[in-house]
Amino acid sequence: MGSTILAIIQTMKFLGKSRKHLRFLRAMGPLTAVVLGTTFVKIYHPSSITLVGDIPQGLPSFSIPKSFQYAKSLISTAVLITGVAILESVGIAKALAAKNGYELDSNQELFGLGVANIFGSFFSAYPTTGSFSRSAVNHESGAKTGLSGIISGTIMCCALLFLTPLFEYIPQCALAAIVISAVITLVDYEEAIFLWRVDKKDFLLWTITTTTTLFLGIEIGVLVGVGVSLAFVIHESANPHIAVLGRLPGTTVYRNIQQYPEAYTYNGIVIVRIDAPIYFANISYIKDRLREYEVVGDKSTKRGPEVERIYFVILELAPVTYIDASAVQALKDLHQEYKSRDIQIAISNPNQEVLLTLSKAGVVEMIGKEWYFVRVHDAVQVCLQHVQTMSPKASDPSHEKSSFFQRIMKQRREDISVSELESGNSQMRSDSTQDDPQLEPLLSRRS
Known part of the structure; x- marks a missing residue:
């Protein structure tokens, strides 16, 4: 089912890019995937397909921590999460900046992350980062400015308040197909060929990071990539020309x-x-x-x-x-x-x-x-x-x-x-x- 939905999304994306009068199909791909997947599950009730399941309705309430007894034990975890968040956010931001031909202001990106995490902490929110998958989906939907974040956030709030019963039957494979379809465009195969021709060491770093990300996840892949890169830098510094x-x-x-x-x-x-x-x-x-x-x-x-x-x-x-x-x-x-x-x-x-x-x-x-x-x-x-x-x-x-x-x-x-x-x-x-x-x-x- 996931493969079928992925094929439908890719076909709609191709038609939207190749024919101007069908450009709307490119943005409708993710929505079509969700509707088709949900309709199929609602009609046939297949037991082998994993669903999103029940999602609590409403938004978390405002709260201020009254006790800091766990703060000390959370310091190491917070530092690790902060490092991963910065690497992941700046990484996807640079990838999209290079793809669309604009300059990236890293300080502005990090300032926005800091403000979002400060306000989100008063509502028991997860740590805010620039997600690879969500950013890729947003980009493939045609988003060009930060206004898309405000619009998607508003829609998300409305969905959590009124539409959560409908999410119960969304198959996870449909969501996975949306993410895969969006992330495929971020993989630059020509860059790998360029690295192989220019510098085998950079190609090795690219291979290690890509392989680790595929099998162990984005967070581990980013950390391993940074660690190997630092090892290369230290080796070059300790063995100068x-x-x-x-x-x-x-x-x-x-x-x-x-x-x-x-x-x-x-x-x-x-x-x-x-x-x-x-x-x-x-x-x-x-x-x-x-x-x-x-x-x-x-x-x-x-x-x-x-x-x-x-x-x-x-x-x-x-x-x-x-x-x-x-x-x-x-x-x-x-x-x-x-x-x-x-x-x-x-x-x-x-x-x-x-x-x-x-x-x-x-x-x-x-x-x-x-x-x-x-x-x-x-x-x-x-x-x-x-x-x-x-x-x-x-x-x-x-x-x-x-x-x-x-x-x-x-x-x-x-x-x-x-x-x-x-x-x-x-x-x-x-x-x-x-x-x-x-x-x-x-x-x-x-x-």
Whole structure:
């Protein structure tokens, strides 16, 4: 019986959409389903069909709670219901807004829900939410504005006052057919295909939410969907994208070597860009990746003086909008770890907030003001100068006797072009008395 009524509703909906002179059939579908189902039950009295049953006549009376002894035990339930109500209401509102091409004001929706629940509580009403099924039925009936809610509410009050005896014989399968017919239009199959093509993770989230909703209900489906989505967000946040940068030939631009295979790196230097805020949840992952890049290196073309290992790690912090105390402490530990292995950190292009945090924590002084740069290219030029002194071709007994940090902490006096350094055969010039203005650090040293 339910399938027959559903077929009738869908046929009337199709005729109403395809033929202008039969447009009225689209709105009459739900009413026709109820009338046909009730008439069939009234005539044949089938025992296998479940009916709505007796509904008390009248409206609940106004009342004010006189005792709050159950308030404490209801807090957890109220919080859960509130969360589900917000998710369900905003979810169906966004779906209808996207379907009809208008902007949704979530604050206005939540304000309306709050007012409705406050007034409804004085009449022993159920919690008010934006129901998927009722909203879909309302939309399929042709409703366009909030006036439809006032009209349907008025009709509902009149029905509860005078028509409840007629509802006793309405079959539940007829009501289910109305809901199914309305909800079908909200399922966007093209969106699922789009998600499959664009992002498999979003498609997986869509599949989990849809399956859970079908078998366990809307409330559970929404909660599971939100939970899985939060899990994805946490995973992405704790495992941020980190890229090893290389220089594009003929430019001073440095880009991800995975995205630009033609980009080349330099011997003894690794340039790393962190594409996320740095905080306690992802600092361990970042440190692990830095150690991996130091040991494993990369497969891109390397240029510059030939050295046996990494001496400089340049951190490109332009995408980093925030760094917390845990990350600052981890950065200090990383600096000490690198220092024990004769590796120097250089910082490139940190924003004002990040730079202020590092300064307050003493990281700027620890690493050295001269190792903060405006551009990655500036940092690379300086590091190349120091790598040149460590190359076997430029080494001498005096260099071997001095320690690594004693050599690199000397004031920069040389002005060696990058083209010369890339060859690995240039000699240090001692007659240069002026620093290259392009090599000026981000934080100038004060006397």
